[in-house]
Amino acid sequence: MKKASIKIGLAPTRRNVFSREDSLKYKKLIERKLREWKVSFVNINWLNDEGLLYSGAEAVQVARRFREEGVDAVFAPHCNFGTEDAVAKLASAVGKPFLLWGPRDEAPLPDGLRLRDTQCGLFATSKILRRLGVPFTYIVNSRVDSRVFERGFKSFVAVAAAANAVIGARIGQVGTRPPGFWTVMVNEGELLERWGIQVVPTTLVEIVDSVEKKLRARPRKLRDTIAQFKKTASFGDLGDEVVAKLAALKLALAEWAQKEALDGIAFQCWDALQVALGVVPCFVYGELTGEGLPLACETDIHGAVTSAMLQAAAMNTAPTFFADLTIRHPEDENAELLWHCGPFPSALADEKESCKVGKHRILPAGAPGCGEWKIKGGDVTIARFDGDHGDYSLLIGEATGTRGPRTHGTYLWVKVKNWPAWEEKIIYGPYIHHVVGVHGRLAPILYEACKYIPGLQPDPIEPTAEAIRAYWRGDDLR
Numbered sequence: 001m002k003k004a005s006i007k008i009g010l011a012p013t014r015r016n017v018f019s020r021e022d023s024l025k026y027k028k029l030i031e032r033k034l035r036e037w038k039v040s041f042v043n044i045n046w047l048n049d050e051g052l053l054y055s056g057a058e059a060v061q062v063a064r065r066f067r068e069e070g071v072d073a074v075f076a077p078h079c080n081f082g083t084e085d086a087v088a089k090l091a092s093a094v095g096k097p098f099l100l101w102g103p104r105d106e107a108p109l110p111d112g113l114r115l116r117d118t119q120c121g122l123f124a125t126s127k128i129l130r131r132l133g134v135p136f137t138y139i140v141n142s143r144v145d146s147r148v149f150e151r152g153f154k155s156f157v158a159v160a161a162a163a164n165a166v167i168g169a170r171i172g173q174v175g176t177r178p179p180g181f182w183t184v185m186v187n188e189g190e191l192l193e194r195w196g197i198q199v200v201p202t203t204l205v206e207i208v209d210s211v212e213k214k215l216r217a218r219p220r221k222l223r224d225t226i227a228q229f230k231k232t233a234s235f236g237d238l239g240d241e242v243v244a245k246l247a248a249l250k251l252a253l254a255e256w257a258q259k260e261a262l263d264g265i266a267f268q269c270w271d272a273l274q275v276a277l278g279v280v281p282c283f284v285y286g287e288l289t290g291e292g293l294p295l296a297c298e299t300d301i302h303g304a305v306t307s308a309m310l311q312a313a314a315m316n317t318a319p320t321f322f323a324d325l326t327i328r329h330p331e332d333e334n335a336e337l338l339w340h341c342g343p344f345p346s347a348l349a350d351e352k353e354s355c356k357v358g359k360h361r362i363l364p365a366g367a368p369g370c371g372e373w374k375i376k377g378g379d380v381t382i383a384r385f386d387g388d389h390g391d392y393s394l395l396i397g398e399a400t401g402t403r404g405p406r407t408h409g410t411y412l413w414v415k416v417k418n419w420p421a422w423e424e425k426i427i428y429g430p431y432i433h434h435v436v437g438v439h440g441r442l443a444p445i446l447y448e449a450c451k452y453i454p455g456l457q458p459d460p461i462e463p464t465a466e467a468i469r470a471y472w473r474g475d476d477l478r
Helices: 019-038 054-068 084-095 119-129 147-166 186-193 204-217 222-231 240-260 274-275 281-288 301-313 421-428 444-450 467-475
Strands: 007-010 041-042 073-077 097-099 172-174 196-203 266-267 321-328 336-340 356-360 367-375 377-390 391-399 410-415 434-439 458-459
Touching: 007 019, 007 054, 019 073, 019 421, 041 054, 041 274, 041 421, 041 434, 054 084, 073 084, 073 147, 084 119, 097 119, 097 147, 097 356, 147 301, 147 444, 172 240, 172 301, 186 196, 186 301, 204 222, 204 240, 204 274, 240 266, 240 367, 266 301, 281 321, 281 367, 301 410, 301 434, 336 421, 377 410, 377 444, 391 421, 391 444, 444 458, 444 467, 458 467
Parallel strands: 007 041, 007 073, 073 097, 172 196, 172 266, 367 410, 391 458
Antiparallel strands: 321 336, 321 434, 336 410, 356 367, 377 391, 377 434, 391 410
């Protein structure tokens, strides 16, 4: 999985009644810090002899250049008071996630003169951003070398990645939803109209045809994929032809995704595929998800959107896993089973687990292709993008892996602070039993990303909204 890369449009700003020299000093310090963090950015050194934004007219030029450069987000550090109209015009014109911050001011000089008044300027700019209806992320006025700025900036980069993963996402749909799954109905028109999310359909017939062609031709890629599968997991007595079918299915889906530039896939995994090929696709889901192409079961398009968003929030450093909220822990009142038939990536398997692929334990046909392992524990973020009646929200929660009874398929028991509160939240909706998990604590990232996805309301359980705001303030770092 290739780590996500975000390009920042960097537009440092000053106001001409404060120190020009100090503004240039802080511009250099900020650029040096971003290079230290290996941030990809486009600056405005071409704009004037300072490389600082202080004219509303120049904001138009900067916005044009940023759009041409394809920036994913904009950062306008206030190197002194700053010029609020220029900054707000720039943010509005570019229309990407926007970061507002400025370095903390020093004490007045011995004669009482103040060189920057940066905090004051931040207050001014925030008001104009609100006037123009521009969403923005704010990092508390802090020093360039502070942990508050470092964590805030790096978190904002992840926020931009998560928001941009939803806006304009291309989600492949293989087949129709299973007849009994009313829960995965979606309004495709609303997804397109509100967020530019495109559903790209294909039929199971086309995928199966691609699989069968590969099985007949036995290309080098297929042989290599079969060999890789056998290194990844034990297939017991399922036979080489089952492994070949699964490998061919992986290649067929990967090729289709590449051709259509897909960000995720929702697949009709039962039971037409079993009839056509005699296998279930669960193991294939996990392997593709582990490589950065998330797949959602049961043609769950909202689930695929959630997966794409979480993968981006993690900056592609950890694969997601698509799970059912299944049963409560038999002994722990605040623990729950995250489970599905077998689609969790093998890359997430607990180090003590031996990855096996077996037959489906629930469907009557019992077709082969299900992963069988527990995944590693630790911190986990759980989310669900969903909606009904035109209202959409993002369920957000954090949990920790815990011990629990063994079961079939792929699974992880997780512990939360108050499971009944989670259960109540999900029951009253608009959510279903499908969620997406990813390792790490990413609730603040997902919460903030909703600012940049118009009409999507963040719906946090644990941590609370106030705890998330405290994270962005850096309360725990002071």
